[in-house]
Amino acid sequence: MSEPTMTDAEIESDEELAVEAALEARKHHPPDSVYILIALGLAVLTAVEVGLYYLKASTETALVLLVLMALKFSIVVGFFMHLRFDSPVLRRLFVTGLILAVTIYTIILLMFGIFHF
Amino acid sequence: MTELAAHPPTPHAHDAHHATATGISNEKMVMWAFLGSECLLFGALISTYLLYRHKSVSGPTPHSLYDIPFTSVSSFVLLMSSLSMALAVAAIQRGDHRRLRVWLSTTALLGSIFIGGQIYEFTSFIRRGMTIKTNVTSGAFFVLTGFHGVHVTLGIIMLLSLVNLSIRGRIPQSKAEVIEIAGLYWHFVDIVWIIIFTVVYLIP
Numbered sequence: 001m002s003e004p005t006m007t008d009a010e011i012e013s014d015e016e017l018a019v020e021a022a023l024e025a026r027k028h029h030p031p032d033s034v035y036i037l038i039a040l041g042l043a044v045l046t047a048v049e050v051g052l053y054y055l056k057a058s059t060e061t062a063l064v065l066l067v068l069m070a071l072k073f074s075i076v077v078g079f080f081m082h083l084r085f086d087s088p089v090l091r092r093l094f095v096t097g098l099i100l101a102v103t104i105y106t107i108i109l110l111m112f113g114i115f116h117f
Numbered sequence: 118m119t120e121l122a123a124h125p126p127t128p129h130a131h132d133a134h135h136a137t138a139t140g141i142s143n144e145k146m147v148m149w150a151f152l153g154s155e156c157l158l159f160g161a162l163i164s165t166y167l168l169y170r171h172k173s174v175s176g177p178t179p180h181s182l183y184d185i186p187f188t189s190v191s192s193f194v195l196l197m198s199s200l201s202m203a204l205a206v207a208a209i210q211r212g213d214h215r216r217l218r219v220w221l222s223t224t225a226l227l228g229s230i231f232i233g234g235q236i237y238e239f240t241s242f243i244r245r246g247m248t249i250k251t252n253v254t255s256g257a258f259f260v261l262t263g264f265h266g267v268h269v270t271l272g273i274i275m276l277l278s279l280v281n282l283s284i285r286g287r288i289p290q291s292k293a294e295v296i297e298i299a300g301l302y303w304h305f306v307d308i309v310w311i312i313i314f315t316v317v318y319l320i321p
Contacts, residue, residue: 019291029206029207029210031207035207038200043193049314049319050189053318053319065319066315066320073311076307080202080203080304081305089139090146090149093153097156098153105160
């Protein structure tokens with residue numbers, strides 16, 4: 001028994017839909033100028049991080065560095081990876097993996113007593 | 118079944134052409150699931166480094182050899198490669214194939230500069246007496262950053278393959294999602310480095 005195949009008209013219509021979807025996605029995603037501004041922001045945050053490294057090492061500095069790291073992480077995931085604009089299903093999928101990883105490894109690191117407060 | 122019929126999935130406009138229950142293409146879903154699992158892999162490697170960072174009893178440790186200005190420039194280069202990748206995705210969504218190739222090649226070039234920097238850093242550490250076998254800290258450091266480097270290298274190969282396919286006209290605008298999925302992988306590699314740079318290099 002042969003498998004049903006798509007007709008040329010069906011393939012063409014499918015491709016048209018895909019092109020439409022790509023154009024629609026472009027409308028939902030930020031314009032190029034926003035991407036450039038985000039990259040500049042990330043560069044500034046990196047410069048601040050490096051500046052903090054040269055300050056006296058302390059728990060406060062480490063905490064600020066971790067906050068800046070989380071900020072950069074969320075900006076890249078939210079804007080460059082489009083998680084802010086995509087389906088919530090994808091957000092849940094990724095955030096679940098992330099929370100699971102952070103929870104498991106924080107527990108392990110606490111068990112081994114690597115944090116000194 | 119009735120519930121599904123009563124509340125049919127509401128596909129996002131740009132995913133509407135995929136006939137899946139969620140309205141999201143299987144390829145994109147798989148990539149996000151893969152990235153979720155990669156969080157666990159890199160989480161394990163980063164935790165191992167944190168556990169061993171003060172446990173070495175002999176030889177130099179990574180912290181005594183770091184060249185922070187050099188690594189900062191490498192980090193900046195990788196961050197900028199995320200920008201060029203985002204611009205490549207935007208270009209193919211507009212149907213601008215010339216810009217797509219320019220931005221994909223730029224991303225691959227920036228990734229190669231980053232890898233070149235990592236090779237230089239590793240070579241310099243080895244010359245100064247810190248190899249993967251010197252102590253547990255150096256072992257954990259090389260495994261973590263080496264694994265990341267392998268991910269970046271695979272990303273570069275993927276980007277160059279996409280440039281090649283695009284030159285041969287095999288990536289029409291209708292396949293913009295292929296570039297978006299490749300972009301997801303590349304940005305993930307970047308966010309992993311954001312964590313490594315802070316946790317491994319900057320926090321003493």
